[in-house]
Every structure is written in structure tokens, then in C-alpha cells.
Amino acid sequence: MNYFLGIDAGGSHCRSRLIDADGTILGVGETGPANTRVGLETLYATLMEAAGQAIAMAGLDDAQAATIAAGIGIAGLTRAGVRARIEGLAWPFEAVRFETDAVIANIGAHMGQDGATLVIGTGSIAQIRHEGKNFAIGGYGFPISDEGSGAALGLSAMRHALRALDGRTKPTPLSSAVTARFDHETVRAVAWMDEATPRDYAAFAPLVMDYAEANDAIARSIVEDAAQHIERFIETIFERGAPRCALAGGLSQRMRPWLRERTVARLSEALGDPLDGALYLAGYRRAA
Numbered sequence: 001m002n003y004f005l006g007i008d009a010g011g012s013h014c015r016s017r018l019i020d021a022d023g024t025i026l027g028v029g030e031t032g033p034a035n036t037r038v039g040l041e042t043l044y045a046t047l048m049e050a051a052g053q054a055i056a057m058a059g060l061d062d063a064q065a066a067t068i069a070a071g072i073g074i075a076g077l078t079r080a081g082v083r084a085r086i087e088g089l090a091w092p093f094e095a096v097r098f099e100t101d102a103v104i105a106n107i108g109a110h111m112g113q114d115g116a117t118l119v120i121g122t123g124s125i126a127q128i129r130h131e132g133k134n135f136a137i138g139g140y141g142f143p144i145s146d147e148g149s150g151a152a153l154g155l156s157a158m159r160h161a162l163r164a165l166d167g168r169t170k171p172t173p174l175s176s177a178v179t180a181r182f183d184h185e186t187v188r189a190v191a192w193m194d195e196a197t198p199r200d201y202a203a204f205a206p207l208v209m210d211y212a213e214a215n216d217a218i219a220r221s222i223v224e225d226a227a228q229h230i231e232r233f234i235e236t237i238f239e240r241g242a243p244r245c246a247l248a249g250g251l252s253q254r255m256r257p258w259l260r261e262r263t264v265a266r267l268s269e270a271l272g273d274p275l276d277g278a279l280y281l282a283g284y285r286r287a288a
Contacts, residue, residue, distance in 0.1 A: 003060070005070040005093070006278030007050055009034035010101045011122035011151075012199050012250070014046050017275040018054040018068070023286060026060075029053025033199055035101075036076030044089055047072065070096040071281030073104030073274060075123070076141075097281050101274065102127035102136060108277030109246040109270035111286070116242035117270070118233050121249030122202040124149040126233050130241040137236055142198040147229035150202030150251050156222040157204045162189060174211040174219040178204065209254050227258040234263055246270040 003026070007016045014034035018027040029050040034043055055065050070093045077083055077100045086098060099107075106117040106127040116128040123146040125139025142151045157178050164175035165186050182188040192200075211219035237245045246268050247256065256264060272280075 003058075003064065003068045004279050004282045004284040005051060005054065005068045006104075006275045006282060006284075007047060007070065007072040008101055008104060008274040008278055009043070009047060009050075009072065009074040011035045011037075011075050012202060014050045015275060016050040016054040017279065018051075018058050018060075019279060019284065021284075023284070027054035027057030029057070033197075034074065036074060036079055036082050037197075040085060040089075043074070043086075047074075066092060066094060068093045069282045069284075071099075071104065071278040071283070072096065073099050073101040073278050073281070075101045077101075078136075095283070097283075099281055100127070100136075102139060103134060104277035104281055105248045105274040106134075106277065107280050108272040108274050109248060110244065111271045111276070112280055114243055115268070116237040116240075116245045117248050118230065118237065118245060118252075119249040120148055120150075120230065120247065120252045120255055122146075122150050122198050124152070124229075124233070124249075126237050128237060128240055128242050130243075135240075137233065137240070142201070146198070148226040148233065148255070150205035151198040152201075152229075153208045153222055153226055153251075154201030154204035156225070157208050157219075158189070158193065158201070160218050160222070162186060165189075169218075172211075172216050172218045173214070174208065174216045177207055177211070205251055206254075209251075212258075223255075223258055227255060230255060231259060231263055234259075234266065238266065244268040248274065 002021055005018050014031045016029040019025050031046050031050045034046040102119050102125045105119050109117045114129050118126045126137040128135055138145050146152050161175040161178035163169040164171040208219050208222055212223040
């Protein structure tokens, strides 16, 4: 293959990277949410938009684009019947392979070798490769799962904010900042929640982290609870046989200082990112 395309399709955004056989980056792209919850048509359109941006940046014509080998990681791919439907779509590439976004994050972190990756972003999931077998821990979907994630932080912040509006708990700077987005009106907050997605809840995560770092009592309790879930994820990863564990996801670096020193000492730095994993899935191998 002359060209390799990697796509990382997650709950908050979709990123693409196009390289040549030497590993030179030719083009990149970024679009909106691209998990399976958005619907198959929207998902396909979002993936193709991200791919199209990278292809256009690279200046490839249609004939060249048709020779691309693609690797695509999609959040929610394990839902019943989804993989078969996605594989059955008309993909305009020479070859295309699919995995979950957690799998490509893990492949990228360990460049295909045994190891685990705990993804902490809009959602959360641990992906493990041990003795050639791939399996996941958690990641069953918000709100039943996704502990320690951005969506979970946002949900806890909304709960506290509504209680503060009711007078059931004492308002804090965090609760006031959250309710200010709804003009401090419960009815507007409830209307928002009726339509809110995991990504919408996760949009509050940076605010929660900011106030936790500023010593807001409720924000600290929310983040400390999330850190406990992350600690347990990491403990379980090693209990299940993973030789090493890396963190990934947009919230991972901000959560790292809230973990115990002994936990951080067990973590390994990722060798690559999810797009490196997607490119590995596509068939690209770095030169030794």
C-alpha cells in the first residue's frame, strides 16, 4: 500500500491521519462525535468527512484515494449487530479494518504488544491485550457505566447544582457556575437534561476540574470519587494479567495528579496515540 489512513471516532470528536508508506503525515482531519449512538448514516457521513479532510489536505485524486488502506476505531462498535452493518457500507478504500476506539488506543499505546490502556475521556473503558487476547473492562455506556469519565463528572456536577438550587445542599462556586448556564432556573436545567448527550455532560468536566484544583469542596469530592474509580480500574487491569498500563483520553492527564503516587508509579508512558493504533490496524508498521 502507498497510503494508510487512521481514524479515531469517539464520543466527542473524530480525528483522521493520512500517511504514506514512509510514515510521512500527508493530511489530517477533525469532525464531531462519531460513536454508534449518532446513527449509522450520521456516523458514516462524519467518518467520511474526517477522511475527506485528510485526503484533500494531501492532494490525492480519486484514483490515489482508492488505494488507501484504512484502520478505523469506533466507540460503540461492540453493540449488537453494529459491526456487520458498518462493514457492509460502501467504503471507497482498497482495504478497511474496524475495531473499537479503545482497541486502537491500546494498539497505539503498546504498538501491538501486550498491555492495557485505560481511556478516560467522554466515557471510560479499559482495553487489555494479554497473551494475544483482547478484552475490555467497563465501557458499557453512560450513565450505567463510564465511571471516572468526563460525562460522569458532569452528571455529578449537575446533581449537586440542582440540589443547591433546591436548598438541599450548600451552594459552592462550582454549583453557581453550573446553574449560571441556565440562569439559575431549575426548569431550564431540566429541559437541557431531557436532550443532553454524554458529550454535553462531559463539557462540564473542565469546569469541575478547575474548581477542584481551586479547592471547591464539592468539586474536590466529585474528582476524588472519580479518582477512586480510576484507581480500581488500574488495579483490575494488573489483576487480569496486563504487563503494563498506559492512560489515554482527553481527561487522563488532568486526573493523573489526583491518583496515589504508588498508582502513578505503576503506569507506563504510551508509545503512540490512538491514531498510531488505527494506522497499525490499517497495516502500517514503523521502520525499526
